[in-house]
Amino acid sequence: MEAPGKCQDELLVAVRKTCAMVKVNGRGTFKVGPALKRFGASAIEKDCTQIIFDMESCLGMDSTFMGVLAGLALRVQRESAGRVIAMNLTAKTASLLQTLGLDRLVECHLGGELPDALRANLADVLDLKDLATGDDSKRMSIETMLDAHQDLVEAAPENLTRFRDVITYLDQDLKD
DSSP states (O other): OOOTTOOOOEEEEEEETTEEEEEEEEEEOTTTHHHHHHHHHHHHHTTOOEEEEEOTTEEEEOHHHHHHHHHHHHHHHHHHSOEEEEEEEOHHHHHHHHHTTGGGTEEEEETTOOOHHHHHHHTTOOOOEEOOOSOOOHHHHHHHHHHHHHHHHHHOGGGHHHHHHHHHHHHHHHHO
């Protein structure tokens, strides 16, 4: 049972036309990474050219979550010249994305700074559903973490020094 007042980490999602929406409640962590990766891949396969992350209720992100975000941004750009947008960022969450160079891949907007054109697109994405997370195999979780960290390096090569040991460890864990 969760302590009263403690925020549950969850993702709420919707797809409407060519736009996918992900609302992050609580922390974006490795625990939701596999489900987010599957949702994003499915949205891209359904011809979504925009994936919008509402970060208003996001308390923080780990490197796996940010790596999945990077992977989705790289894929949607390659496959459809689309874009990933993070809106309602706090100074803290914007800084996390910037630290790993994701502000080069992801269009970032602090809370209250959403352009009117983007705001109009959001009117179509109202019916958010809970994205089931946490039922993934250990192997799938490790593969997601490895892919996420490799995507962080692809997004910003200077991240290799940060994540070389993590990548080596996860790669070895998959081989064992």
